[in-house]
Amino acid sequence: MTVLDRAARDTLMPMHVLADPDGRILSTGPTLARIAGEMQLAGRDLLSVLPVSRPAGIVSAADLRAASGRLLWLRLGLGGPELRGVVVETGEGGMLLDLALSLPALSGIDALGLSADDFAPTDxxxxxxxxxxxxxxxxxxxxxxxxxxxxxxxxxxxxxGTDPLTSLRNRRGLDAVLARLREGAAPFAVTMLDLDGFKAVNDRLGHAAGDALLVETASRLLGVTRGDDIVARTGGDEFVVVFPDLAARDTLADIAARIIAALELPVVLGDDRARISASLGTALSTDYVLPDPARMIADADRALYAAKEGGRARHVFHTPRHGRSARKPVEGPDG
Known part of the structure; x- marks a missing residue:
């Protein structure tokens, strides 16, 4: 066959290889030269720089001529891009190999530095x-x-799971925490807290002041508890503190005393100052064969009511003598 001149080959087949009868490269298209980079192609054995992986057994120029018209799979150099190609014999006994990037090679085309201008118009x-x-x-x-x-x-x-007023966990968030603790092996404690005197402040200064007082209460609770403790607001002026990895009564009593002391400090509400306190009741997971969060909360609640009945501003641990029928006392004018 008559071989196209160099300009025509470069335009129609920018990734071609022209080789002599012995398989030595005479020239290459501009796109293939760009992909090869510093690799010298002209003058080298075609199959040494473009080995054929499929069909198998093509190892010589004669083998390559025998595969004329068949689809070939080749690779440019060691670790280079995978190529597809078709070879035909030229009139001078040489070979013309037209190449194209395989689909896997296209994913790395940015690294090859190619653009649409590097391909034939019909490619x-x-x-x-x-x-x-x-x-x-x-x-x-x-x-x-x-x-x-x-x-x-x-x-x-x-x-x-968050209380919108205080940004503490709400009851749903608290339940999720207790469910995780129940599945673990570590001890934990649950403390119920009810503010003493909150109703009087809320009635005297209004709901906005009451909300500000609840926000301040949340801040103080976070300030006197440990970093891993969980503070939740379950509704109204009721809060719950969960103490992971803690069931020591003396430590819990100390924390409860700090809570009461912190909450008894005056709170500035606009032009007014308010004073409140808190009553607390605590249940320990170690007091149960199988700790049940719902029962622990109920028992801590009973201990809380016992604290209120005992004079308020107190902390009480749950014991069986608190019974199962305790009811929250009716708040007087001081809450």
Whole structure:
């Protein structure tokens, strides 16, 4: 066959290889030369720089001529891009090999420094590149969307378990904490806390002042408890403190005393000052064969009411003598 001149070959087959009858490279297209970079191609044995992996057994120029018209799979150098190609014989006994990047090689085309201008006008490689880029963009956008959905889910779950006024955990958040502790082997304690005197402040100064007092109470509770302790507001002026890895009565009594002392400090509410205190009741997981959070909360609640009945501003540990029929006393004018 008559071989096209160099300009025509470079335009129509920018990744071609022209070889002599012995398989030695005479010239290459501009795109293949760009991919090869500093690798010298002209003058070298074609199969030494472009070994054929499929079909198997092509190891000589004669083998390559015998494969004329068949689809070949080759690789440029050691670890280079995978290529597809078709070889035909030329009239001078040489060979003309037309190459194209394989689909796997297209994913790394940025590293090869190629653009649409490096391919023949009829080559569909640029179209494939656009599709791959679109797929990459869609995958990235999908990943970002999934991340946003996950962030929204986490935020929604956090908000569902958070008291909007104090930013403490609410009853739902508290239940989740207690469920985890129940499954563990470490001891823990649950302390119920009810403010003494809150109703009088709320009635005298209004609900806005009452809300500010609850926010200050939450801040003080966080300030006197340990970093790993969990403080929750379960409703009204009722709070719960959970103490992971702690069931020592003396330590818990000390913390309860600090809580009462902190809450008895005056609170500035606008132009007014308010004073409150708190009554506390505590249940220990070590007092149960199988700790049940619901029962522990109920027992801590009974101990709390015993503290109120004993004079308020006190802390009481639950004991069986507190019984199962304790009821919250009716608050007087001082709460």
């Amino acid at each position: 569909r490689t640029p179209d494939t590149l656009y599709l791959l880029e679109a797929k990459s963009l869609l995958s990235s956008e999908a990943a970002r969307l999934i991340a946003r959905i996950e962030d929204a889910r986490v935020t929604a779950e956090a908000q569902a």
